[in-house]
Amino acid sequence: MHRAASRLAASARASLPTARPPLIPRLAHRSLAGTATQQEATPASLLTTEHAVAETEGEAVTRIDSLLKLTDRLSRQSKNAALPLNLRAQGLYEKDAPAQPVAVDEGEELVPLPQTRRMGDSFVQLDLPFSKDASLREQYVGGISKVRMGRLMEDFDSLAGAAAYRYVLPDGVDIATAQKYGFYLVTAAVDRMDLLRPLQNADGSIPDLRLSGHVSYTTSSSLEVFLRMATIPSSPSEESSTILIGRFAMACRSAKGGKHRVPELLVDGPEEQAMWSMGRDMREGKKKRSSASLNKTPPTEEEAAMLHDLFLQKPELYDRKASTPSNIIFMSDTRITSANLMHPAERNVHNKIFGGFLMRLAYETAYSTACLFSRSPVTFVSLDELQFAQPVEIGSLLLLDSKVTFSPMQGEHHSFHVSVEAATCDLYTGEKVVTNVFHYTFSSERPLSRHVVPRTYRQAMQWLDAQRRRRIGIDVRQTYTKAL
Numbered sequence: 001m002h003r004a005a006s007r008l009a010a011s012a013r014a015s016l017p018t019a020r021p022p023l024i025p026r027l028a029h030r031s032l033a034g035t036a037t038q039q040e041a042t043p044a045s046l047l048t049t050e051h052a053v054a055e056t057e058g059e060a061v062t063r064i065d066s067l068l069k070l071t072d073r074l075s076r077q078s079k080n081a082a083l084p085l086n087l088r089a090q091g092l093y094e095k096d097a098p099a100q101p102v103a104v105d106e107g108e109e110l111v112p113l114p115q116t117r118r119m120g121d122s123f124v125q126l127d128l129p130f131s132k133d134a135s136l137r138e139q140y141v142g143g144i145s146k147v148r149m150g151r152l153m154e155d156f157d158s159l160a161g162a163a164a165y166r167y168v169l170p171d172g173v174d175i176a177t178a179q180k181y182g183f184y185l186v187t188a189a190v191d192r193m194d195l196l197r198p199l200q201n202a203d204g205s206i207p208d209l210r211l212s213g214h215v216s217y218t219t220s221s222s223l224e225v226f227l228r229m230a231t232i233p234s235s236p237s238e239e240s241s242t243i244l245i246g247r248f249a250m251a252c253r254s255a256k257g258g259k260h261r262v263p264e265l266l267v268d269g270p271e272e273q274a275m276w277s278m279g280r281d282m283r284e285g286k287k288k289r290s291s292a293s294l295n296k297t298p299p300t301e302e303e304a305a306m307l308h309d310l311f312l313q314k315p316e317l318y319d320r321k322a323s324t325p326s327n328i329i330f331m332s333d334t335r336i337t338s339a340n341l342m343h344p345a346e347r348n349v350h351n352k353i354f355g356g357f358l359m360r361l362a363y364e365t366a367y368s369t370a371c372l373f374s375r376s377p378v379t380f381v382s383l384d385e386l387q388f389a390q391p392v393e394i395g396s397l398l399l400l401d402s403k404v405t406f407s408p409m410q411g412e413h414h415s416f417h418v419s420v421e422a423a424t425c426d427l428y429t430g431e432k433v434v435t436n437v438f439h440y441t442f443s444s445e446r447p448l449s450r451h452v453v454p455r456t457y458r459q460a461m462q463w464l465d466a467q468r469r470r471r472i473g474i475d476v477r478q479t480y481t482k483a484l
Contacts, residue, residue: 070119070271070272070275071212071214071226071228073271074119074120074123074212074214075123075125075212110180110181111170111172111173112170113168113169113170113181113263114168114170114171114263115263115264116263116264116265116266117167117168117215117263117264117265117266118265118266118268118272119214119215119216119265119267119268119272119275120214121166121167121171122163122164122166122167122213122214122215122225123163123166123212123213123214124159124162124163124166124212124213124214125210125211125212125213126155126159126210126211126212127208127209127210127211127232128140128208128209128210128211129208129232130206130207130208130209131207131208132208137206139151140152140206141206144377146199146200146377147199147200147206148364149199149363149367149380150359150360150361150362150363150364150367151360152211152229152244153193153356153359153360153363153383154354154356154357154359154360155211155356156193156211156213156227156229156246156248156356157187157190157248157354157355157356157359158356159211159212159213159225159227160187160213160225160227160248160250161185161187161250162175162213163213163214163215163225164185164215164223164225164250164252165178165185167215167223167262167263168183168185168223168252168262168263169181176349178349179255179349182254182255182256182260183252183253183254183255183260184252184253184255184349184350185223185250185251185252185253186250186251186253186350186388187248187249187250187355187388188222188249188250188251188387188388189248189249189385189386189387189388190246190247190248190249190359190383190385190386191224191246191247191248191249191282191286191385192246192247192382192383192384192385193227193244193245193246193247193382193383194244194245194246194381194382194473195243195244195379195380195381195382196242196243196244196245197241197242197243198243198379199243199244199379207231207232208231208232208234209229209230209231209232209243210229210230210231210232210240211227211228211229212227212228212230213225213226213227213228213248214226215265216247216275216276216278216279217265217275217276217278217279217280217283218262218263218264218265219283220259220261220262221251221252221253221259221260221261221262222249222250222251222252222262223249223250223252223262224247224248224249224250224279224282224283225247225248225249225250226245226246226247226275226279227245227246227247227248228242228244228245228246229242229243229244229245230242230243231243246383247279247282286385293465294461294464294465299461299464303464303467306464307460307464310409310453317453318455327449327450327451328450328451328453329373329404329450329451329452329453330452330453330454330455331403331404331405331452331453331454331455331459331462331463332403332455332459334369334372334373334403334404334452335369335401335402335403336365336368336369336372336402336403337399337400337401337402338361338365338399338400338402339397339398339399339400340361340397340398340400341395341397341398342392342393342394342395342396342397342398342424343394344394347394350391351394352391352392352393352394353391353392353393353394353398355388358392358398358422358435358436359386359438361398361400362400362402362420362422362438363380363383363438363440365400365402365420366402366418366419366420366438366440366442367380367442368402369402369403369404369418369420370404370416370418370440370442370444373404373407373416373418373450373452374416374442374444374446374448374450376444376445376446376448377444377445378442378443378444378445379442379443379445380440380441380442381415381440381441381442381443381473381474382440382441382473383438383439383440384439384440384441384469384472384473385439385469386436386437386438386439387436388435388436389434389435389436390424390433390434390435390436391435392422392424392435393424395427396424396425396426396427397424397425397426397427398422398423398424398425399422399423399424399425399432400420400421400422401420401421401423402418402419402420402421403418403419404416404417404418404452405417405418405419405452405459405462405463405465405466406452406463406466406467406470407448407450407451407452408451409451409453411449412447412448412449413447413448413449414443414444414446414447414448415441415442415443415444415470415474416441416442416444416448416452416470417439417440417441417442417466417467417469417470418439418440418441418442419437419438419439419440419462419466420437420438420440421434421437421438422434422435422436422437422438423435439466439469441469441470441473441474
């Protein structure tokens with residue numbers, strides 16, 4: 001859930017293929033030494049993926065790149081697109097506040113909600129001029145001189161909420177008055193976030209950044225918001241450079257219960273038509289991925305073969321009396337857990353915990369897990385599909401359980417996958433509810449020879465699922481690089 005008004009206004013296998021290389025190298029004690037430019041040695045066939053899905057995602061990124069000029073055009077044309085850095089919620093927190101429209105004063109006439117909108121009507125942007133604002137650098141630069149990606153994710157969620165409210169509300173109407181119209185918007189999902197280029201300059205400095213977003217696709221009661229992070233050109237002749245792109249899915253709900261209609265999106269010109277078509281295709285792709293999830297279907301033949309290979313080649317790994325090779329680490333041994341009390345200061349306009357705040361906490365936990373696993377600095381690569389299944393209540397205890405769920409099993413590698421399960425716990429009953437699972441891909445600055453292996457069947461399914469997600473993220477980045 002966003003805080004637009006709070007922060008920004010924000011079965012069995014059939015047969016084994018012949019000559020299959022071993023999943024785990026024969027040399028158990030491999031040195032970490034190697035060149036920083038060395039590529040991962042894992043054959044593509046061993047990174048079992050849904051190739052069609054990966055190709056679709058990569059193709060989408062290429063199309064997005066060709067459409068980024070649309071974002072620049074909307075930026076030039078939109079009026080009052082700039083948003084303040086931080087706006088706190090107004091009013092007091094009320095426990096169990098009723099979800100109902102705010103009473104309209106007698107004589108107050110509400111401007112009718114629009115029936116149709118254009119992409120430019122929802123355009124918003126947020127500038128972060130780090131070169132000119134030392135206090136801003138202090139807020140966004142972490143202790144190891146890297147930009148706090150979790151803080152940026154928090155801003156992205158607020159930005160997506162602001163764009164969605166601007167789309168649904170009449171022009172000039174403040175987001176804070178949305179309750180008078182009897183509806184509210186929530187972040188239903190983060191479809192993807194991909195870092196396409198290094199966030200910092202070659203000399204280690206941090207460029208001035210511009211975060212922007214606009215509605216790119218709608219259904220009768222939901223919206224997709226396309227988000228972009230780019231450099232701010234230092235002169236009119238200089239072009240901005242795209243650093244990150246993301247897609248947020250927003251749902252519109254009636255305060256009386258059920259869905260609330262959103263304005264129809266009018267598409268203007270080939271660029272907007274292409275952007276709209278991409279949103280439709282991505283929505284259909286998400287449905288297909290959901291139906292093929294390991295929570296609903298068994299592993300593929302190749303995936304089952306991989307798990308069987310793992311057991312055949314290293315059966316001693318599963319003998320608790322045998323010592324574990326130094327380059328092997330069990331998934332459960334990479335775990336980091338944290339517990340945080342949820343306070344009203346981090347609420348959204350619906351008296352729930354702001355989704356962007358949860359994204360920041362989860363990212364920072366995942367980042368810590370990644371650094372401890374790699375024993376070196378790491379870089380964020382992507383955030384895979386994230387569903388906000390349950391709201392997080394104020395006063396609850398948020399439990400985060402993070403672990404490395406996949407790394408390539410052969411040779412040296414750079415990238416790996418980290419999953420963070422978020423659950424809430426009632427302090428007085430002890431009841432726990434899983435709210436969502438975050439999936440990240442990270443890349444280590446130096447080659448790694450540590451390999452993560454599952455110990456239980458559930459972990460084996462997480463291992464395979466992370467493999468699929470990680471490969472898609474890497475393919476997206478490589479496709480973008482080739483397209484430039």
